[in-house]
Amino acid sequence: MKLVDIETVEPGQILGKTIFSSNGTVLLSTGVQLTVYMISTLKRIGVTTIYIDNPLYRDISHEEVLSEETKRAVIHQMSEMFEALKSGKNFSSKAVGQTVDDLLDDVLRNQNILIHLSDIRSADNAMFLHAMNVCMISSLIGLNMGLNMIQLKELSIGALLHDIGKLGAPEVQEGRMHHSWRGFDLLKNKREYSLLIAHVAFQHHEAMDGSGVPRGLTSDDIHTYAKITAVANIYDNFIYSSDVEGSLMPHEACERLNAMSGTVLDHEVLVQFMRIVSIYPNGIxxxxxxxxxxxxxxxxxxxxxxxxxxxxxxxxxxxxxxxxxxxxxxxxxxxxxxxx
Structure with missing residues (x-):
């Protein structure tokens, strides 16, 4: 399969990679023949690139760290959490823990596969796919850094929920209502969770040189889990940027990350990240x-x-x-x- 711009897709071409809806169900499956209506719908929901099946590249290996089953489960869990918080209800810590266990099983089994963020993102599923990717990347970095299983699970839950302060409330970028504060306040009261999990949500926008938010912490005061999650968070945001300048290719995103080493991001975390990422992914x-x-x-x-x-x-x-x-x-x- 080959990655192409949605504007170049023609009716009759074959979809090369499954596209998920916002609740984890399959929107379009691999192998479906695209119609004018399907292409128009994908454009309408914010899809900008898709994978097309091409006989010349059908034998290309596209191994991924997470299985489609795990991806569906993570997206579904995030969707349920969103609905609960939107309604002013609590969410199930047990369900989140089981979802993270399944994700870690995939990560441990496929830890030698280089990261390639290839899932097709739409306006509806963007937040949930972002949480999944940040969790997956963070767990792989943590594994490379020698974290034990207890630490890996704490890190992974924190990374999956790093933006929980955004759910069910408008985003405010200042003071106590910044989503980092809101996420910390939500998670610190979950008795089932270590306080370190809450600090991932609290600190993932802090910077090594003290220029971050919400508290302007410096390197020694930022927990390792948050330093790891910060790298994963920024990388995924670069790859799927909604800014005017648009998304970056993996090699461009890696260059930007390296430019932040020692100022915004932790150097050792970046070293480990660069060992697990595919700079030029298959299919480009x-x-x-x-x-x-x-x-x-x-x-x-x-x-x-x-x-x-x-x-x-x-x-x-x-x-x-x-x-x-x-x-x-x-x-x-x-x-x-x-x-x-």
Whole structure:
């Protein structure tokens, strides 16, 4: 499959990756033939890119850390929590804990798979997918940093609920009503949770140099869980940005994160993050320094900037074969730009 802009999708093309609704159910399944109505609906709900099945790249591996079953469960749990808080009710700590246990099972089983945030986001599911991604990334970083299982679960629950202060109330960016404060106030009263979980919500917008919010803490006063969650939170926001300048590609997001090392973000956390992220994910189109264009089809753990690129040989508009360039074996060839 290949990642493409929604504006370039044509009726009759085959969807390459499942799209979830806001409550965790499947909106469109992998393999469905797209119609004019489906494409228009995807645009209307805020989808900007999708994966299209392409015979030339059908054999590309798209392994993911989380299974579709786990993703559905996490999104559904977040949806139920949103509805509960919106109605002024409490939420089930036990249900959240079970959801995190399932997510950690996937993380431990698939910890050698590089992170590639590929789920299609819409206006309805964005908040829930963000929470899921931040939780997954944080748990992988924590695993790399040697946290034990008790610590990993505390971190993962805190990361999943880091934005809980936004649920059921308008966002206010100042003072005690900032969502970090609201999240802390909500979670500190959950007797089933360690107070450290509440501090993830409280501190994930703090910065190493004291320039963060809501309290302007500096490095020594920010808990490791919050430092980890901050990296995951900012990375996911870069990849799925709703700002005017738009979303960043993974390599651009990583460059931005590295520029924040030691000032906004913790250097050691960033080092561990860079070991688990796919800078040039499978399925994206790239231009190489030798003037060839191709699609990334394989990765090397530990060498995220040197993937395997498939270049299609054509006669006119007809594909007649392909050549794969392993950048790990060709040190003089590099990725010059990302095309999609």
């Amino acid at each position: 189109s790239v231009r190489l320094s030798n003037r060839q264009t191709g699609v990334v089809v394989g990765q090397h753990r530990g060498l995220p900037g040197r993937p395997i690129v498939r270049v299609i040989d054509k006669e006119g508009d007809e594909a007649v074969g392909y050549n794969e360039i392993d950048l790990a074996q060709h040190p003089t060839v590099f990725i010059e730009s990302v095309l999609s």
